[in-house]
Amino acid sequence: MKDIKLIDNTSESELLKVSAPIVEALRNASENPTYQFHIPGHTKGRAIYKDFKKLIGEKVLNLDTTDEFDNLGTLHPATGPIKEAQELASQAFGSEKTFFLLNGSTAGNLAVGMALTKAGQKVIINRNCHRSALTGLMISGAEPIWICPSRIEDWSIWGSINAEDIEKTLQANDNVGLVWITNPTYEGVVSDVKSISKVCKKYNVPLVVDEAHGCLWNFNRKLPETALKLGADVVVHSLHKTGGSMSQSSMLHIAKDSIVDADAVEKALKLLHTTSPSLLLLASLDASRAVLQSKSGQALLARTIKNAKYLRERLDNIPNLHQLKTGFGYMTDVTKVFIKIDGLSGKRLESILEIDFGIEVESASDIGVLILCNLGNKHSDFKYLADSLEKIAKTNYTDICYLENRKHMPMIAPKIIMSLRDAYYADKEIVSKEQSIGRISAEVIAECPPGISILLPGELITEEHLPYLNDYNSLEVVKNK
């Protein structure tokens, strides 16, 4: 299989054809320099640590600017090339309106909580949501009504969210402001969003889908269907995770026919965002959308899927290696490969891959490791990975140092004693981990990855939590009156 080099394959003329207005405006600004008496004060890298400049390159610093200047447009309100770029992204993803996010999908989730929920309202949300969604609810004062997805016990991960569970919860609760689900899971398990969206429409409750890990789906039929096509009202995408943009850059889409107040979302985004957005990050969102739409970008994604399939076929032939895949009763995204090897914890496998083979994976749990098949990976990367895993599976590696009683994927149904927000703002005290058993948590404990909550403010701390808290000596709890 021939490797694709993105930069080489995406010819300038092709990029121009698909058009990337922020990229063009930035190029124009760099070709027509002005005397700069504005932020950022390093002034094109002239006043910056030399080694840093050498490391990242003068050009990057030259282009490091914010909105308002050099005809680059503004983010809030969206004007000029930034507005144009958001409109092009909206067309590409099939939304009514798209907002560019800095501070990642976290910013999108905060805005959803802030704009679309209210104090006292209930929000039906999956327990394995990202902590940013909960921060959104802490801002508004809405209360989560937890949905626990199915459990895939032998992999120690959450499975899919059941539409019937959502319907039952909607029937059992009034004053539900929002149904908010995560799809896919970090490990690539896909829920039936179509059925969930049907239920939401029946009860006239908006559906928000945190599709942080699924931003490529709209660009290849072999990937699952994006929630924007399945009836969600709002969708959040971490373009920087798998879409090819730079770290921290994401998008929030308001769907066509959405029943949410898009203006409220826009206002919340304005308040939550930096007032000095990085043009480099914005340009990278513009560029990644242009690539995904371009012919070579589509070819690149097709090859990525082919490479993922190649990797999976190779892994299928390693006797003591197992991979999570569609066909085990779940739909999965082929590009997210979660594997385990008999006799090795995921953490041990991760360290063998890193130390003995120079391979870094996306994440590891006590059970397995998560491999992302990315647009930028070459076929030879996958071959090397498969060869290495074959060698590891044949070698008698021991697991000794990783047999500690530590768990990574929080899968505990919470015991809620106080409201999320009340507990977060309550008087607090710090107690030792041992003394915290039986007390009410006053902090969010949700380590990344995967950013899924172990404990939230207002929840009872029990012995069950201990295997997840190895890195904590003390915890913040609500002060006894």
Ligand SMILES: Cc1ncc(COP(=O)(O)O)c(C=O)c1O
């Ligand atoms: C499901 C989900 N939503 C949101 C986020 C936050 O994304 P970002 O890192 O882009 O802020 C993450 C991060 O891992 C996530 O896994």
